[in-house]
Amino acid sequence: MFQDHLELALARARRHELAVAVLFLDLDDFKPVNDTHGHEVGDEVLQHAAKRIRGAARDTDLVARQGGDEFLVLLADIDAGTDVDAAAAVVQEASDRISRAITDPIKMGRAKLSVRASIGSAVFPFGAGDARSLLRLADADMYGRKRERLDPSTGIRRLA
Secondary structure, eight states, X not given: OHHHHXXXXXXXHHHHTOEEEEEEEEEETOHHHHXXXXXXXXXXXXXXXXXXXXXXXXXXXXXXXXXXXXEEEEEEEEOOXXXXXXXXXXXXXXXXXXXXXXXXXXXXXXXXXXXXXXXXXXXXXXXXXXXXXXXXXXXXXXXXXHHHTBOTTTOOBOOO
């Protein structure tokens, strides 16, 4: 379904000189949640994260779970024309909103669990020309952001 909506958004963007962005989110350090609290709690955390992503997204955005602890957000019909800075501002603002929403602790019984997400993005027509490129570039950007959070000397995550 995400792929179909992305293709339709790209067709509209080409026709009306709009921009389209894909956000690729990966929940940081999710494996320890499953390992420490069990898969049932992990599933609840994923559901909470999905609700928070959906709540932080615009009404017209499409949120989908890619698999595991990865999510996609389609930002369609960005009225940026040929202004790369205007499109980048919309994407950054959406990423910031989603990041803040996910970071709020989740109450799970007596415990509070905190998760963060690494969020990558790609924007048509500025960085990618088709759906496959948008997804690939957003995924690569997400992994780049995830690597930036690692201290190169120890491999330990640093606060970012």
